[in-house]
Amino acid sequence: MSGTGHQPQAQAFRRAMYRFGHSWLSIAGLVIVVALILTAVLGPALVPYPEHVAGAIRTAARFQPPSSRAWFGTNEVGQDVFSLTVAGSRVSLLAGLGVVLLGAAIGTLVGAVAGYAGGWVDEALMRLTDLMLTLPSLILAMAIAAALGPGLGNMVFAIAMSWWPGFARLVRGEVLAKREEAFVLAVRALGAGPARILGRHILPNIISPIIVKMSLDMGFAILTVASLGFVGIGVKPPTPEWGSLLSLARGYVPDYWWTAIFPGCAIFLAVFGFNLLGDGLRDVLDPKTRR
Amino acid sequence: MLRFILRRLVLLVPVLVGLSLLVFAISHLLPGDPVALAAGPQATREEIAALAREFGTDRSLPVQYWSYASGLLRGEWGRSVLTRRPVWEDLRIYLPATLELVVAAMAMAVLLGIPAGLLSAIYVNRWPDYLSRLASLGAISMPRFFLGLLLQIGFAMELGWLPLDGRYPLIEEPPRFVTGFLTIDAMLALNGQALMLALLHLCLPAFAMSLSPLATITRMMRAATIEVLQQDYVLTERALGLPRRLILFKYVARNAMSSSLTVIGLYFGWLLGGSVLVETVFDWPGVGLYATKAIVTQDFMPVMGVTLAIGVVFVLVNLLIDILYGLLNPKVRLQ
Numbered sequence: 271m272s273g274t275g276h277q278p279q280a281q282a283f284r285r286a287m288y289r290f291g292h293s294w295l296s297i298a299g300l301v302i303v304v305a306l307i308l309t310a311v312l313g314p315a316l317v318p319y320p321e322h323v324a325g326a327i328r329t330a331a332r333f334q335p336p337s338s339r340a341w342f343g344t345n346e347v348g349q350d351v352f353s354l355t356v357a358g359s360r361v362s363l364l365a366g367l368g369v370v371l372l373g374a375a376i377g378t379l380v381g382a383v384a385g386y387a388g389g390w391v392d393e394a395l396m397r398l399t400d401l402m403l404t405l406p407s408l409i410l411a412m413a414i415a416a417a418l419g420p421g422l423g424n425m426v427f428a429i430a431m432s433w434w435p436g437f438a439r440l441v442r443g444e445v446l447a448k449r450e451e452a453f454v455l456a457v458r459a460l461g462a463g464p465a466r467i468l469g470r471h472i473l474p475n476i477i478s479p480i481i482v483k484m485s486l487d488m489g490f491a492i493l494t495v496a497s498l499g500f501v502g503i504g505v506k507p508p509t510p511e512w513g514s515l516l517s518l519a520r521g522y523v524p525d526y527w528w529t530a531i532f533p534g535c536a537i538f539l540a541v542f543g544f545n546l547l548g549d550g551l552r553d554v555l556d557p558k559t560r561r
Numbered sequence: 562m563l564r565f566i567l568r569r570l571v572l573l574v575p576v577l578v579g580l581s582l583l584v585f586a587i588s589h590l591l592p593g594d595p596v597a598l599a600a601g602p603q604a605t606r607e608e609i610a611a612l613a614r615e616f617g618t619d620r621s622l623p624v625q626y627w628s629y630a631s632g633l634l635r636g637e638w639g640r641s642v643l644t645r646r647p648v649w650e651d652l653r654i655y656l657p658a659t660l661e662l663v664v665a666a667m668a669m670a671v672l673l674g675i676p677a678g679l680l681s682a683i684y685v686n687r688w689p690d691y692l693s694r695l696a697s698l699g700a701i702s703m704p705r706f707f708l709g710l711l712l713q714i715g716f717a718m719e720l721g722w723l724p725l726d727g728r729y730p731l732i733e734e735p736p737r738f739v740t741g742f743l744t745i746d747a748m749l750a751l752n753g754q755a756l757m758l759a760l761l762h763l764c765l766p767a768f769a770m771s772l773s774p775l776a777t778i779t780r781m782m783r784a785a786t787i788e789v790l791q792q793d794y795v796l797t798e799r800a801l802g803l804p805r806r807l808i809l810f811k812y813v814a815r816n817a818m819s820s821s822l823t824v825i826g827l828y829f830g831w832l833l834g835g836s837v838l839v840e841t842v843f844d845w846p847g848v849g850l851y852a853t854k855a856i857v858t859q860d861f862m863p864v865m866g867v868t869l870a871i872g873v874v875f876v877l878v879n880l881l882i883d884i885l886y887g888l889l890n891p892k893v894r895l896q
Contacts, residue, residue, distance in 0.1 A: 406834025406871045416856045417591035524718045533709035542702035
């Protein structure tokens with residue numbers, strides 16, 4: 271009899287898994303994302319020319335078309351495009367994850383404080399959030415990244431600075447809804463402070479929409495990272511970043527198309543995979559938005 | 562209706578003040594000394610100080626903000642430290658170029674997205690629906706700069722149908738500058754050939770830019786149409802024997818379109834801010850490229866100008882959308 275309390279939850283979970291498993295688009299997304307993560311974790315160790323990833327060049331073998339020796343051909347300094355593209359998955363994934371995590375952390379903090387405190391604190395924080403949303407986020411990220419100087423960490427920070435408002439609005443709404451619920455009143459009556467109420471009682475209850483938004487944002491974060499690389503702000507060579515690889519290759523199309531096509535397809539595939547997965551997860555975890 | 566518009570206009574004032582304050586604060590929080598950078602590595606301390614005095618960066622921050630904000634109202638948006646040109650003059654040339662591109666992209670997205678969404682909803686869960694859903698998910702994931710490059714390879718380099726980049730052929734004389742929108746200027750000059758050239762140059766970059774709003778509008782339109790189709794009044798109309806086409810275009814589409822309007826407003830700002838990606842690929846002389854050049858040299862005044870201009874356009878477009886809402890849906894006006 272002791273298990274009965276968990277049964278509805280387990281059932282809901284099974285139902286969610288069933289729904290997820292029956293949407294082949296979500297499964298395709300999951301497969302792409304898992305493949306991407308495996309590539310990012312194992313890839314740099316398995317690539318045929320790890321020295322090219324580290325920045326070594328071999329100008330004698332420049333611009334060789336795809337062949338059995340170099341699957342994706344070689345670029346303008348004779349580096350193996352396949353090795354660079356595979357290694358780029360780690361950079362993109364880490365940067366994308368960093369942006370989403372940092373953005374979610376800042377946004378959750380701002381949103382939770384605004385929603386819980388209410389009054390002028392809420393008003394001030396939310397007006398700031400709205401203003402941030404009207405600013406062009408890409409230009410803002412470019413300006414911050416350029417001012418901080420090149421580097422993966424700086425770029426992640428710069429993008430996250432324009433990423434948090436979405437999370438702040440989401441979390442504020444959820445906190446407002448939960449704040450008045452009986453269990454919150456009960457903990458407050460027991461004498462818990464605001465930090466404990468928010469951290470231990472409200473946040474665990476609103477984590478699922480936050481996770482859904484994080485997974486939905488992941489594809490777009492990877493895209494933004496690649497965009498900054500493409501306009502030449504962000505990580506610097508020899509770091510193999512898809513956007514900057516594509517930007518360099520732009521001068522060599524259409525004759526040496528392989529230098530551009532493969533990094534470009536990698537960006538598309540990564541973003542597509544995360545978007546499919548995010549859509550599927552939203553359908554499963556957030557039934558309100560389901561159609 | 563007039564009161565509704567007036568009230569919205571008054572509400573703009575604090576937003577614009579906040580926007581200018583925020584842009585100013587961010588640009589002064591960032592590390593780096595643009596004046597020292599512009600003076601060059603060999604500059605002496607006196608030269609840097611002289612330049613700082615010339616650009617007013619040696620004064621206290623509140624004084625600087627006050628002079629910046631009051632200058633904004635007079636149309637003095639500061640000067641570039643590097644080129645010494647007034648930012649306002651540059652914006653007058655570059656902003657119309659970007660706006661023309663964004664408007665063209667938005668027009669493409671609406672003209673293709675609304676029928677696609679309707680079609681998807683009519684054939685819900687049949688093959689046209691699956692196709693348009695998969696295509697729109699793919700389209701959202703496609704990097705605009707990669708798509709632009711592919712379009713260039715295909716339509717400009719291989720087929721040679723459309724111009725590779727730029728806004729107008731370098732060897733031709735563009736129509737006289739009136740609005741800065743080449744298409745409008747060409748029409749004002751009654752120059753058919755110039756209009757044709759401007760439109761041809763617009764095709765590829767506008768399409769590259771339109772793909773992601775197109776996909777979103779398709780999805781929104783699909784979802785909204787499915788919802789409207791289930792309303793009781795549609796059932797009534799069907800029971801009364803109204804022709805299917807009339808129901809769809811007169812009653813369903815109009816009601817479903819209002820949700821797409823919001824998307825248009827949101828995307829407008831997003832495209833303006835992200836225009837740099839397409840502008841880089843197509844060498845389009847707009848605010849994106851202008852801002853990038855300024856960002857790389859840490860020339861803050863142009864960056865602030867572009868950010869602010871985009872913010873203002875974004876706010877104004879959303880105001881326009883709200884007014885359109887009021888026209889489409891009388892209930893909104895009374896709230």
